[in-house]
Amino acid sequence: MKFEWIDRGSPTSVPGFLAAGVTAGFKRSGAPDFAMITSEEPETNFAGVFTSCTFAAAPVQLCRQRVLHSPFLRAVIINSGNANACTGAQGMAAAERSCEIAAAALGIVPGEVAVASTGRIGVQMDLSLIEKGVALAVPALAADGGNDAARAIMTTDTVPKAAALKVEIDGRTVTLGAMTKGSGMIAPKLTAPHATMLCVITTDAGISNAALLPILADNAKDSFNRITIDGDMSTNDTVLVLANGRSGVEIRPGTPEAETFAAALLALMRDLARKMVMDGEGATKFVEIRVLHARSVEDAKLAAEAVGNSALCKTAWFGNDPNWGRVVAALGYSGAKFDPGKCDIYFGSIPVVKDGGDAGTPEEQLLDTVRQREFTITCDFHEGDGEYWVWASDISYDYVKINADYHT
Amino acid sequence: MKFEWIDRGSPTSVPGFLAAGVTAGFKRSGAPDFAMITSEEPETNFAGVFTSCTFAAAPVQLCRQRVLHSPFLRAVIINSGNANACTGAQGMAAAERSCEIAAAALGIVPGEVAVASTGRIGVQMDLSLIEKGVALAVPALAADGGNDAARAIMTTDTVPKAAALKVEIDGRTVTLGAMTKGSGMIAPKLTAPHATMLCVITTDAGISNAALLPILADNAKDSFNRITIDGDMSTNDTVLVLANGRSGVEIRPGTPEAETFAAALLALMRDLARKMVMDGEGATKFVEIRVLHARSVEDAKLAAEAVGNSALCKTAWFGNDPNWGRVVAALGYSGAKFDPGKCDIYFGSIPVVKDGGDAGTPEEQLLDTVRQREFTITCDFHEGDGEYWVWASDISYDYVKINADYHT
Numbered sequence: 001m002k003f004e005w006i007d008r009g010s011p012t013s014v015p016g017f018l019a020a021g022v023t024a025g026f027k028r029s030g031a032p033d034f035a036m037i038t039s040e041e042p043e044t045n046f047a048g049v050f051t052s053c054t055f056a057a058a059p060v061q062l063c064r065q066r067v068l069h070s071p072f073l074r075a076v077i078i079n080s081g082n083a084n085a086c087t088g089a090q091g092m093a094a095a096e097r098s099c100e101i102a103a104a105a106l107g108i109v110p111g112e113v114a115v116a117s118t119g120r121i122g123v124q125m126d127l128s129l130i131e132k133g134v135a136l137a138v139p140a141l142a143a144d145g146g147n148d149a150a151r152a153i154m155t156t157d158t159v160p161k162a163a164a165l166k167v168e169i170d171g172r173t174v175t176l177g178a179m180t181k182g183s184g185m186i187a188p189k190l191t192a193p194h195a196t197m198l199c200v201i202t203t204d205a206g207i208s209n210a211a212l213l214p215i216l217a218d219n220a221k222d223s224f225n226r227i228t229i230d231g232d233m234s235t236n237d238t239v240l241v242l243a244n245g246r247s248g249v250e251i252r253p254g255t256p257e258a259e260t261f262a263a264a265l266l267a268l269m270r271d272l273a274r275k276m277v278m279d280g281e282g283a284t285k286f287v288e289i290r291v292l293h294a295r296s297v298e299d300a301k302l303a304a305e306a307v308g309n310s311a312l313c314k315t316a317w318f319g320n321d322p323n324w325g326r327v328v329a330a331l332g333y334s335g336a337k338f339d340p341g342k343c344d345i346y347f348g349s350i351p352v353v354k355d356g357g358d359a360g361t362p363e364e365q366l367l368d369t370v371r372q373r374e375f376t377i378t379c380d381f382h383e384g385d386g387e388y389w390v391w392a393s394d395i396s397y398d399y400v401k402i403n404a405d406y407h408t
Numbered sequence: 409m410k411f412e413w414i415d416r417g418s419p420t421s422v423p424g425f426l427a428a429g430v431t432a433g434f435k436r437s438g439a440p441d442f443a444m445i446t447s448e449e450p451e452t453n454f455a456g457v458f459t460s461c462t463f464a465a466a467p468v469q470l471c472r473q474r475v476l477h478s479p480f481l482r483a484v485i486i487n488s489g490n491a492n493a494c495t496g497a498q499g500m501a502a503a504e505r506s507c508e509i510a511a512a513a514l515g516i517v518p519g520e521v522a523v524a525s526t527g528r529i530g531v532q533m534d535l536s537l538i539e540k541g542v543a544l545a546v547p548a549l550a551a552d553g554g555n556d557a558a559r560a561i562m563t564t565d566t567v568p569k570a571a572a573l574k575v576e577i578d579g580r581t582v583t584l585g586a587m588t589k590g591s592g593m594i595a596p597k598l599t600a601p602h603a604t605m606l607c608v609i610t611t612d613a614g615i616s617n618a619a620l621l622p623i624l625a626d627n628a629k630d631s632f633n634r635i636t637i638d639g640d641m642s643t644n645d646t647v648l649v650l651a652n653g654r655s656g657v658e659i660r661p662g663t664p665e666a667e668t669f670a671a672a673l674l675a676l677m678r679d680l681a682r683k684m685v686m687d688g689e690g691a692t693k694f695v696e697i698r699v700l701h702a703r704s705v706e707d708a709k710l711a712a713e714a715v716g717n718s719a720l721c722k723t724a725w726f727g728n729d730p731n732w733g734r735v736v737a738a739l740g741y742s743g744a745k746f747d748p749g750k751c752d753i754y755f756g757s758i759p760v761v762k763d764g765g766d767a768g769t770p771e772e773q774l775l776d777t778v779r780q781r782e783f784t785i786t787c788d789f790h791e792g793d794g795e796y797w798v799w800a801s802d803i804s805y806d807y808v809k810i811n812a813d814y815h816t
Contacts, residue, residue: 053740055748055764086736088749088765121733122766230719232734233741311638311719311803312811319812325529326640328494332461333641340463341496356463357496358530395719400805403720404727 009164010146019145021152024133026081032152034133041244046073047212051237057085085235094125150179167264196234206245223269229280282398294386299336306334308392317394322366417572418554427553429560432541434489440560442541449652454481455620459645465493489527493643502533558587575672604642614653631677637688690806702794707744714742716800725802730774
């Protein structure tokens with residue numbers, strides 16, 4: 001399958017979508033902090049997956065209602081600087097009121113507006129800032145505004161993250177675009193109508209809400225749910241997909257076209273997931289951990305996630321230290337069932353552990369690998385056909401600095 | 409129950425135990441790195457609990473055999489600088505040979521010697537260093553050598569950790585002493601005959617191996633298993649108790665005397681557990697996380713451990729940041745079942761969250777608490793009678809420095 005990636009692609013690379021990013025005043029810095037994405041098509045289908053945190057923020061609760069009850073979604077508003085989490089009934093009312101404010105300005109109904117928030121937990125929303133954001137964003141909505149929107153949703157992110165691609169389905173071109181933010185409190189476990197990563201995806205494919213949701217949920221498992229920056233899951237993680245049908249390509253479940261669409265969507269989501277890990281708070285490394293031939297996928301997942309979340313592995317990566325003992329320890333306490341005497345481990349393609357013991361590779365030979373910005377650690381249990389992989393960042397001095405100084 | 413803590417107490421505060429700490433050459437620094445503790449009583453009972461890591465180190469495997477097969481234990485040797493983990497059959501043979509070397513020098517049988525190791529994983533033991541350690545330690549064995557031994561087992565520890573106390577049982581005085589090490593790779597899950605924390609406990613109580621093991625295992629759950637420095641569990645965690653019976657007090661299961669003995673042992677183990685967290689790698693904080701009124705103890709445990717292991721909470725503590733949003737997020741993703749709308753949270757005795765939302769306490773009032781070296785975070789779910797607590801350290805710049813530079 002061939003995808004054509006669009007240079008500087010964003011949600012507005014997709015025909016029929018407009019976006020803006022403005023400064024409403026949520027951030028003290030004066031940086032852009034309010035984004036709006038709208039669809040020109042009245043009947044824009046959608047789906048969403050959200051954090052599985054018990055303390056789901058008010059905007060997450062509202063978005064879940066939209067997924068359950070709204071046939072269409074015309075607009076998404078996102079503020080950065082206040083998570084509207086742990087804000088009780090007042091926070092819920094503020095989320096609803098935010099949608100009403102945006103709906104009134106756009107001439108649509110509130111049920112067609114979704115809201116997402118990121119920032120400090122436990123602070124009530126200042127609705128005057130939403131009013132200001134909407135007032136500034138609506139006239140600024142533009143067919144090339146996607147990258148402005150991507151910038152406005154950043155928190156500790158150092159770069160805006162957006163992408164878009166084209167795929168041929170049924171002889172016609174379908175475009176998918178997306179933006180995301182998130183560099184801390186990142187270990188999403190997105191579950192369908194129940195991830196502070198925020199992601200808005202747009203497409204001009206035509207697809208029903210019911211057909212879109214399982215594709216989104218499955219793809220989340222193979223993209224955002226595979227990444228870990230700090231092992232902390234947010235109260236606000238939200239991924240929304242809007243499909244306006246403008247391409248004229250209709251995607252029906254179980255068809256080859258649906259498979260192509262799902263694959264294109266997955267490619268886009270993985271690109272953004274990779275960008276999030278690359279821009280993880282203080283991150284200097286991107287490490288792919290692959291577990292092969294485990295007794296089950298679940299065993300492989302336990303093992304890969306334990307290595308990806310290990311503070312000792314992550315600090316070793318930061319230190320360019322080829323210390324495989326910490327990998328072994330993490331595999332050992334992961335809860336995965338395996339025979340340690342059969343375990344092989346590779347850094348890149350170089351064996352470091354053979355049959356559970358030192359493979360005898362001189363440490364100097366490993367240094368070239370672990371000094372790279374990106375490398376892979378492969379653990380082969382030689383037991384079954386269970387496989388899993390995760391993408392992880394390291395823990396650096398800057399990780400500590402950012403999180404000892406910053407109020408999330 | 410009254411315990412009399414002994415000033416500068418150590419394993420040799422207990423009558424009938426000798427110890428030494430010498431420099432065998434495992435550490436490049438030339439610091440003491442080999443410890444020996446011996447009992448003068450031929451019939452010294454014992455018990456042990458060990459790491460539940462799948463990659464259990466060779467000395468751990470050997471100690472498990474001792475627990476299963478040896479009626480008595482007369483000596484424990486401990487080296488610091490090489491973990492003898494992931495060393496296969498050669499490592500196992502080296503652990504056995506180490507016991508033989510010590511047994512020959514002490515005139516006892518190898519089955520009465522246990523070995524524990526800490527340090528680098530994946531390096532074969534240099535038995536000439538064991539020979540040197542034994543040759544130096546045997547003549548140095550002394551009734552006041554406990555603190556020397558405690559110093560010799562240190563790795564990244566900044567202070568030696570030892571303690572001893574006396575308790576009156578049945579009208580007579582029983583003494584318990586202990587030493588421990590461990591400041592990184594610390595989140596022990598000690599399970600009976602299966603914790604790189606190393607701990608050797610001595611007592612002059614008389615108690616059978618069969619009676620001692622369940623008391624030790626229960627106490628481990630309420631002490632060492634309650635601490636987390638970095639969330640990483642070691643391949644080498646080992647806790648051994650030696651009981652020489654010299655006090656003349658015989659402890660029988662199910663008696664009030666056994667309860668008193670167990671309580672004294674728990675007090676000693678908790679004292680050492682606290683010292684380990686206080687001396688955690690780079691640690692500047694000691695935080696007790698208490699979860700109250702959860703639906704079950706298991707729910708309380710999930711919630712407390714999630715907060716204690718959260719990288720975002722730990723960096724906030726380092727930053728003196730009263731950011732309860734990170735506590736809420738960790739509770740939310742912990743897997744514990746609770747109603748977020750009923751959750752109250754306190755920093756020290758100051759309410760920060762009431763009914764799942766901001767309790768309205770001005771941040772300045774919280775600063776006094778979070779700036780302290782030690783403070784408590786209490787989460788009250790108001791649901792049932794499940795309770796749990798853990799002790800955690802923070803994540804500082806020094807944590808990263810120690811672990812990006814040091815080969816464990």
